[in-house]
Amino acid sequence: MRRLLLATLIALLTATVIEASALEPLEADQPAVPATRLDELVLAALQAQGLQPAAPCSDAVFLRRVYLDMIGTLPTLREVQGFLADQRADKRAALIENLFQREEFADYWSLKWCDLLRVKSEFPINLWPNAVQAYHRWVRDALDQNMPYDQFARALLTSSGSNFRVPTVNFYRAVQDRKPPGLAAAVTLTFMGTRLDRWPPDQQAQLAVFFSRVAYKKTGEWKEEIVYCDPTAAEPLAVTFPDGTTARIPPDQDPRVVFTDWLLAPNNQWFARAITNRVWSWFLGRGIIHEPDDIRSDNPPSNPELLAYLQKELVNSHYDLRHLYRLILNSRTYQQSCVPRSQDQQAEALFAYYPVRRLDAEVLFDALAYLGGYGTEYSSIIPEPYTYVPRSRRTITLADGSISSRFLEVFGRPARDTGLESERNNQITDAQKLFLLNSTDVQRRLEVSPVLRAVVAQARKDVNKAIILTYAAVLSRHPTDSELTAAQSYFTQANNPGTALQDLAWALINSKEFLYRH
Amino acid sequence: MPRFSKVRGFMGVMGTACLVATLAGAAAWGEAGGAPPARAKAVIELWLAGGPPHTDTFDPKPDAGYDYTGPLKSVIPTNVSGIQIGELLPLLAQQADKYSLIRSMTVGTDSHETAAYMMQTGHPVGDGLVWPCVGAVVGMFKGYDHGYQNPIPPYVVLTQSLGRFSPAGFLGLKYEPFVTGGDPNAERFAVEGIVAAKITDQRQRDRRDLLRALDLLGRAMPNNPRLAEMDNAESKAYELILGDAGKIFDLSQEPAEMRDKYGRNSLGQSCLVARRLVELGVPYVTINNGGWDTHKQHFEAMRRKLPELDQALAALLQDLSDRKLLDTTIVWCRGEFGRTPKVYWEQPWNGGRGHYGRCFSVLVAGGGFQGGRVVGASDARGENVVERPVKVQDLIGSIYELLGIDPNSPLPNPKGLEVQVAPPMETGPGKGRLSEIM
Numbered sequence: 001m002r003r004l005l006l007a008t009l010i011a012l013l014t015a016t017v018i019e020a021s022a023l024e025p026l027e028a029d030q031p032a033v034p035a036t037r038l039d040e041l042v043l044a045a046l047q048a049q050g051l052q053p054a055a056p057c058s059d060a061v062f063l064r065r066v067y068l069d070m071i072g073t074l075p076t077l078r079e080v081q082g083f084l085a086d087q088r089a090d091k092r093a094a095l096i097e098n099l100f101q102r103e104e105f106a107d108y109w110s111l112k113w114c115d116l117l118r119v120k121s122e123f124p125i126n127l128w129p130n131a132v133q134a135y136h137r138w139v140r141d142a143l144d145q146n147m148p149y150d151q152f153a154r155a156l157l158t159s160s161g162s163n164f165r166v167p168t169v170n171f172y173r174a175v176q177d178r179k180p181p182g183l184a185a186a187v188t189l190t191f192m193g194t195r196l197d198r199w200p201p202d203q204q205a206q207l208a209v210f211f212s213r214v215a216y217k218k219t220g221e222w223k224e225e226i227v228y229c230d231p232t233a234a235e236p237l238a239v240t241f242p243d244g245t246t247a248r249i250p251p252d253q254d255p256r257v258v259f260t261d262w263l264l265a266p267n268n269q270w271f272a273r274a275i276t277n278r279v280w281s282w283f284l285g286r287g288i289i290h291e292p293d294d295i296r297s298d299n300p301p302s303n304p305e306l307l308a309y310l311q312k313e314l315v316n317s318h319y320d321l322r323h324l325y326r327l328i329l330n331s332r333t334y335q336q337s338c339v340p341r342s343q344d345q346q347a348e349a350l351f352a353y354y355p356v357r358r359l360d361a362e363v364l365f366d367a368l369a370y371l372g373g374y375g376t377e378y379s380s381i382i383p384e385p386y387t388y389v390p391r392s393r394r395t396i397t398l399a400d401g402s403i404s405s406r407f408l409e410v411f412g413r414p415a416r417d418t419g420l421e422s423e424r425n426n427q428i429t430d431a432q433k434l435f436l437l438n439s440t441d442v443q444r445r446l447e448v449s450p451v452l453r454a455v456v457a458q459a460r461k462d463v464n465k466a467i468i469l470t471y472a473a474v475l476s477r478h479p480t481d482s483e484l485t486a487a488q489s490y491f492t493q494a495n496n497p498g499t500a501l502q503d504l505a506w507a508l509i510n511s512k513e514f515l516y517r518h
Numbered sequence: 519m520p521r522f523s524k525v526r527g528f529m530g531v532m533g534t535a536c537l538v539a540t541l542a543g544a545a546a547w548g549e550a551g552g553a554p555p556a557r558a559k560a561v562i563e564l565w566l567a568g569g570p571p572h573t574d575t576f577d578p579k580p581d582a583g584y585d586y587t588g589p590l591k592s593v594i595p596t597n598v599s600g601i602q603i604g605e606l607l608p609l610l611a612q613q614a615d616k617y618s619l620i621r622s623m624t625v626g627t628d629s630h631e632t633a634a635y636m637m638q639t640g641h642p643v644g645d646g647l648v649w650p651c652v653g654a655v656v657g658m659f660k661g662y663d664h665g666y667q668n669p670i671p672p673y674v675v676l677t678q679s680l681g682r683f684s685p686a687g688f689l690g691l692k693y694e695p696f697v698t699g700g701d702p703n704a705e706r707f708a709v710e711g712i713v714a715a716k717i718t719d720q721r722q723r724d725r726r727d728l729l730r731a732l733d734l735l736g737r738a739m740p741n742n743p744r745l746a747e748m749d750n751a752e753s754k755a756y757e758l759i760l761g762d763a764g765k766i767f768d769l770s771q772e773p774a775e776m777r778d779k780y781g782r783n784s785l786g787q788s789c790l791v792a793r794r795l796v797e798l799g800v801p802y803v804t805i806n807n808g809g810w811d812t813h814k815q816h817f818e819a820m821r822r823k824l825p826e827l828d829q830a831l832a833a834l835l836q837d838l839s840d841r842k843l844l845d846t847t848i849v850w851c852r853g854e855f856g857r858t859p860k861v862y863w864e865q866p867w868n869g870g871r872g873h874y875g876r877c878f879s880v881l882v883a884g885g886g887f888q889g890g891r892v893v894g895a896s897d898a899r900g901e902n903v904v905e906r907p908v909k910v911q912d913l914i915g916s917i918y919e920l921l922g923i924d925p926n927s928p929l930p931n932p933k934g935l936e937v938q939v940a941p942p943m944e945t946g947p948g949k950g951r952l953s954e955i956m
Contacts, residue, residue, distance in 0.1 A: 409679060415683070429692065483732055503725050
């Protein structure tokens with residue numbers, strides 16, 4: 001009987017004109033923010049192709065999106081209720097400022113940077129645990145204090161000293177190949193967003209020269225290593241920069257510093273372009289140059305004016321990454337709905353909508369941990385020293401790519417072997433769905449969920465209220481009328497309102513809305 | 519700006535070079551094409567993590583003296599004349615006609631992570647790529663893109679993953695193994711995701727209906743390919759949850775005597791599950807068995823672990839043979855390396871063995887590998903290969919060949935390089951491909 005009723009409901013819902021009922025929670029009638037220069041540039045490119053941007057996203061969608069994108073964290077039930085009730089016109093901008101101050105902001109962006117910097121103890125990077133901790137802490141502090149990005153790069157590119165005491169020297173240790181060509185490839189990938197193996201061989205060799213004096217030596221301490229510039233060099237080095245200019249580096253000068261000076265010079269396009277393009281891709285799902293770490297002259301930007309504008313803004317702000325974040329997050333372009341109005345192939349490349357993407361493995365685990373009220377214990381399999389991470393720690397705070405769990409493996413956390421953006425694989429697989437649909441882990445979390453307990457306490461046996469609160473807690477929005485009806489009928493048919501509530505939360509956790517950034 | 523115009527030309531030349539190499543490789547297999555004819559359909563891999571001692575198992579050295587043998591100084595004859603193995607393996611001694619022993623394996627490193635990587639992928643380290651394990655490659659070549667239809671994924675790991683590196687390497691998520699979790703020796707083998715502890719089938723169906731009724735984003739974006747991926751994954755998952763395929767993990771369907779024969783422990787019952795999976799058509803099953811890194815209390819550990827291994831592996835070989843599956847199923851058993859033939863009697867080891875990658879043993883059986891043979895030899899103490907060194911690419915390349923996988927087949931990779939399944943085997947007399955047992 002119940003199945004029949006639900007089947008009818010499904011048929012009804014499917015038959016309804018898609019847009020009207022399904023779009024209501026996702027979209028807003030009016031944009032919530034003024035159009036900016038950024039939006040003009042995006043719109044101009046869309047119009048030139050005869051494409052339409054998507055509708056503005058609703059407050060609820062914005063809230064969830066900006067939490068996940070900025071701090072890798074679900075908003076709590078209280079935060080959802082507060083934001084949706086807030087009547088201030090500038091509440092979106094205020095929320096963005098508020099999220100910059102959260103400790104999860106530094107956690108989440110360190111996670112991202114440590115992917116690119118290949119921070120892991122074990123094979124094939126082999127930083128080992130002490131150095132991983134030192135390195136991760138330095139990255140996190142830099143992001144927490146909003147260190148200007150040029151200083152961040154200079155510290156990583158030019159440091160010398162012990163891997164325990166000067167954390168930034170680990171940049172040159174976190175590579176699979178420590179020979180000069182391997183180091184050059186890591187530097188160009190990280191800071192120029194380009195793949196050296198696609199360059200002509202003579203230019204690859206020229207770049208390697210800058211790193212030909214990087215040297216390593218062990219100390220008496222277990223796994224301590226000194227990275228330094230070989231002081232015994234007697235001959236000057238003849239070098240050619242990627243732009244074709246040449247120089248002679250005297251023996252007493254560190255060639256890495258000469259390279260870094262070239263890279264960070266105000267008129268050098270490579271440096272600002274690479275990071276601007278990366279930041280854009282982190283929020284909008286793809287680079288203006290795509291892939292964001294495959295910049296080549298034969299891979300042009302989809303919207304060159306947009307990239308040039310943002311790049312200039314970054315340089316003029318003295319490499320303040322948060323300035324760039326603000327420009328993007330406060331734009332109408334970022335605050336579009338995920339439902340395209342133009343299905344054209346070009347629409348994605350020109351940012352006509354916000355693209356749906358499965359949650360990152362770590363973020364998804366933390367979201368389940370929040371709902372279930374407990375995390376997981378992580379431990380390393382690597383001896384000396386064993387690393388143990390208590391249950392209370394968020395997954396986005398994990399420093400070491402070698403510390404993992406079955407969940408993280410199944411959901412495709414990056415291996416941190418290459419520093420390529422594409423290492424993060426957010427495909428959805430059968431094994432992931434098996435876990436979400438039917439694991440004892442998810443079931444147990446629903447049974448003991450403090451969030452659901454709070455829902456029950458607030459609802460006081462009012463089924464309607466319980467449904468509305470569960471939606472707010474899990475999907476950060478209120479249900480539509482037809483969703484409310486469907487859920488109510490499930491409760492009516494169920495023998496036990498407790499298990500019905502679990503089943504509702506289970507269904508919402510397994511919904512596309514929960515599993516995808518949208 | 520760098521002169522990128524050259525890049526294409528350069529890549530073009532690379533492409534041609536690879537094509538030529540591919541054609542040359544294909545020619546070696548005859549006119550039919552790239553892939554050699556398949557003799558094996560499936561593989562069961564028994565991975566003894568940490569490194570089992572070759573001199574206490576498949577390459578005993580009773581005359582090396584107490585400093586080498588420790589208390590395990592006896593050997594036992596097998597059912598093949600001339601082959602002796604360690605005294606703690608009496609049941610395997612009765613199956614020696616079904617397997618061959620490689621006593622001249624060498625990996626050239628004593629560190630776990632590097633040796634494990636090499637012994638699982640067949641590739642050397644340091645080329646900037648993390649290569650896939652054999653299971654992931656087999657999962658790709660024998661999996662869903664090549665006619666495999668079973669809802670049980672083509673690459674299954676019992677019961678835990680190793681965690682040292684990602685088994686699918688650069689092939690990515692799609693080729694990661696299905697890791698069962700749970701304990702096959704428990705009352706009910708709770709395979710994570712497939713066998714739920716408490717949810718009745720009725721409740722499963724009700725939940726599924728509710729989930730579909732509430733699929734708002736799916737209805738708002740009916741044509742989105744990323745969301746369609748999820749629908750696809752979900753319907754495949756439900757085939758396992760609500761269909762009959764998951765019953766393959768239900769060992770209560772096996773007679774009690776059969777379960778006893780394999781040994782009532784996690785390793786034994788894992789081997790039984792592996793046989794059931796292979797019988798069903800799953801092409802690659804890995805059993806990860808830990809606890810072999812015996813720096814201390816080595817001999818106590820061997821008296822505990824070797825009888826379990828002996829019983830499980832002997833039962834598996836006998837059972838596969840009885841079911842006429844051994845001819846088409848490769849079984850291989852090894853760790854990342856062996857252990858030091860000389861015992862560390864001193865403090866703090868007090869009778870332990872260290873890592874030893876220079877010379878150790880591997881057991882191979884079935885699927886086109888002959889039984890009752892020994893490949894290569896070590897010296898009188900088991901410290902050095904003295905005859906017919908076998909490198910990882912020879913071992914793994916031979917396995918690919920028996921499976922009908924062309925080692926020159928291209929593999930997709932994140933750097934867009936033109937790379938092939940396996941590095942070339944050694945060439946020359948007494949080297950390379952395991953011809954003598956194939």
